[in-house]
Amino acid sequence: MSEQTIEIPRRESSILLAFKSLALLRESAVGMVGLAIILFWVLVAIFADLLAPFPPNATIMPLVMPGTEAPDGGMFLLGTDHIGRDILSRIMHGARQVLIYGPLATVCAYSVGIPMGLAAGYVGGLTDEILSFVANVILSFPVLVLYVIIIATIGASAVNIVVAVTFASAPGIMRIVRGLVLDLRSREYVFAAQTRGEPPWRIMAVEILPNARGPLIVDACLRLGYVIITIGVLGFLGLGLPPPDPDWGGMINETRQMAMAFPHMALFPCLAISSLVLGFNLLADGLREVSLRD
Amino acid sequence: MMIFVLRRCGTMVLTMLVVSLLLFLLLEISPGNVATKVLGPYSSEEQRNLWLEAHGYFDPIYERYFRWLGNFVIGDFGDSIRFKVPVGEVLWPRLANTGILALATLGVVVPVSLILGVLAGMREGSTLDRTISVSSIVTTSVPEFASAVLLSAVFVFLLDILPGTSGMSEGFDLKQLILPVMVLAVYDFGYVTRMTRASMAEVMLTHYIRTAVLKGLPYKTVIARHALRNALITPFTVIMLQINWLLSGVIVVEYYFAYKGFGALLLEASLNSDIFVIEACAMVAVFVAVATQTIADVGYTYLNPRIRFS
Numbered sequence: 122m123s124e125q126t127i128e129i130p131r132r133e134s135s136i137l138l139a140f141k142s143l144a145l146l147r148e149s150a151v152g153m154v155g156l157a158i159i160l161f162w163v164l165v166a167i168f169a170d171l172l173a174p175f176p177p178n179a180t181i182m183p184l185v186m187p188g189t190e191a192p193d194g195g196m197f198l199l200g201t202d203h204i205g206r207d208i209l210s211r212i213m214h215g216a217r218q219v220l221i222y223g224p225l226a227t228v229c230a231y232s233v234g235i236p237m238g239l240a241a242g243y244v245g246g247l248t249d250e251i252l253s254f255v256a257n258v259i260l261s262f263p264v265l266v267l268y269v270i271i272i273a274t275i276g277a278s279a280v281n282i283v284v285a286v287t288f289a290s291a292p293g294i295m296r297i298v299r300g301l302v303l304d305l306r307s308r309e310y311v312f313a314a315q316t317r318g319e320p321p322w323r324i325m326a327v328e329i330l331p332n333a334r335g336p337l338i339v340d341a342c343l344r345l346g347y348v349i350i351t352i353g354v355l356g357f358l359g360l361g362l363p364p365p366d367p368d369w370g371g372m373i374n375e376t377r378q379m380a381m382a383f384p385h386m387a388l389f390p391c392l393a394i395s396s397l398v399l400g401f402n403l404l405a406d407g408l409r410e411v412s413l414r415d
Numbered sequence: 416m417m418i419f420v421l422r423r424c425g426t427m428v429l430t431m432l433v434v435s436l437l438l439f440l441l442l443e444i445s446p447g448n449v450a451t452k453v454l455g456p457y458s459s460e461e462q463r464n465l466w467l468e469a470h471g472y473f474d475p476i477y478e479r480y481f482r483w484l485g486n487f488v489i490g491d492f493g494d495s496i497r498f499k500v501p502v503g504e505v506l507w508p509r510l511a512n513t514g515i516l517a518l519a520t521l522g523v524v525v526p527v528s529l530i531l532g533v534l535a536g537m538r539e540g541s542t543l544d545r546t547i548s549v550s551s552i553v554t555t556s557v558p559e560f561a562s563a564v565l566l567s568a569v570f571v572f573l574l575d576i577l578p579g580t581s582g583m584s585e586g587f588d589l590k591q592l593i594l595p596v597m598v599l600a601v602y603d604f605g606y607v608t609r610m611t612r613a614s615m616a617e618v619m620l621t622h623y624i625r626t627a628v629l630k631g632l633p634y635k636t637v638i639a640r641h642a643l644r645n646a647l648i649t650p651f652t653v654i655m656l657q658i659n660w661l662l663s664g665v666i667v668v669e670y671y672f673a674y675k676g677f678g679a680l681l682l683e684a685s686l687n688s689d690i691f692v693i694e695a696c697a698m699v700a701v702f703v704a705v706a707t708q709t710i711a712d713v714g715y716t717y718l719n720p721r722i723r724f725s
Contacts, residue, residue: 254429257430258434262701269681274685350558353560354559357667358666358682373561373564377671391561395557398557399553399556399557
């Protein structure tokens with residue numbers, strides 16, 4: 122029997138399972154609301170060029186309240202900021218930044234954390250001791266402090282934000298994966314694979330990891346929300362993406378001093394980021410509810 | 416038990432060593448910046464080099480690290496580059512300020528989230544449960560900087576009943592504490608509530624609760640005497656870990672409200688490569704992290720006799 126014949130049905134079943142869990146999600150109203158919010162922002166991000174009424178960095182008319190008409194006919198639906206950029210357009214383009222770097226940073230964190238967790242949980246012994254100690258060292262450090270020091274030291278840029286988030290989130294992911302592996306490694310199908318003489322990496326990747334995916338998907342949704350908050354916080358502290366590009370956290374930071382006179386400038390980016398994080402948290406809650414049901 | 420605590424202390428010392436060494440190395444990446452930040456962008460190359468030499472920056476890194484370590488052990492934290500005073504002089508008052516903020520926040524979060532969590536978990540799936548669960552997700556989804564802006568807009572701009580900054584420049588003022596505590600509490604209570612709810616819901620499904628209900632005890636007695644004791648074990652651990660979270664969670668709030676606390680100090684030190692302040696703050700952070708974790712674990716075994724150290 123060749124390996125091909127084993128793998129094909131397995132792959133089908135996992136696709137089928139994914140569809141099944143999506144269908145199950147329809148039973149959770151909370152999850153569907155979350156999914157709708159996320160899809161809304163994804164569409165806004167994709168079609169930002171078509172939807173945005175003005176270029177995001179164009180300075181047109183400063184300090185304009187929401188609903189004012191623009192000199193060339195358009196309308197500033199959400200007003201403009203202190204140097205005259207349309208807030209609606211900047212929020213739409215900012216969605217693009219958040220939805221690129223948030224998931225990117227999360228994926229990077231998982232691609233570091235999962236192998237570490239698999240190794241610590243499956244190999245055990247000294248490997249586990251060392252990896253767990255490294256994780257504890259990083260986790261005993263307040264996360265935000267870690268971000269600030271890394272970013273303040275190596276400078277603020279999109280890549281550095283991804284690096285900082287990966288560095289700070291990977292240990293947490295490692296702990297979760299390790300816990301799941303410790304539970305799964307004494308299952309019969311793992312013993313069966315060991316008896317077949319499969320190499321450890323294959324057992325980890327093919328036997329254990331797919332069976333740990335349920336909790337990991339829920340965790341990924343929650344974590345994505347946290348990462349988006351973190352990117353926002355970094356922008357808010359002035360350590361986010363370099364200035365001219367629209368960044369929700371940065372928009373709030375730039376305009377919060379004027380929030381007393383022009384509250385709309387900081388208010389709308391706040392609502393944008395809160396709603397997106399809410400979307401991911403609701404989706405995570407829905408997925409958990411659905412996965413607990415069976 | 417004693418051995419467990421001693422082992423934790425050992426871990427703490429080891430963690431402190433590793434963290435402090437990592438920080439030294441991390442800050443070593445950009446040494447030239449320190450002098451520029453202290454002397455200003457218009458200082459000459461010569462002035463910067465003189466300053467660096469006077470502060471021992473040209474010594475090899477291991478020498479500087481061990482010099483710092485030796486001083487740290489005997490309680491001398493070095494001088495702050497930015498504030499130009501011994502680190503202790505800025506660190507302890509700031510830490511006390513953050514302690515006040517954290518205590519006030521916990522004073523709000525703990526009762527509110529325990530009550531809401533127990534109410535929600537008591538009857539899983541009820542309207543009350545759904546309302547509490549969803550609203551705790553909503554409040555946790557609003558980042559602190561966003562709720563700070565929203566709450567300031569309402570209470571400072573619209574109603575004009577609270578001050579917008581909390582600098583405490585004219586002595587301690589309770590009014591200035593309200594908004595920061597509100598922002599922290601709104602963000603934090605959702606998580607504790609959800610953990611309490613999950614714990615309570617689990618307890619409500621156990622056999623001993625069913626027995627208590629079936630033998631005809633009043634519902635109030637079942638909850639107060641049988642369910643609560645067991646349901647509050649997990650929240651205890653969660654609350655201990657919130658203390659650690661508060662230490663770094665306050666950065667945003669302190670920055671926004673100009674509150675002179677530990678988080679704001681650390682942020683300022685990080686932005687200015689103020690190495691000895693960063694190191695001292697990091698050591699405090701590691702200490703609090705390990706200490707709260709240890710108290711949580713030890714307390715857990717007291718509350719839950721089924722678990723014993725092995």
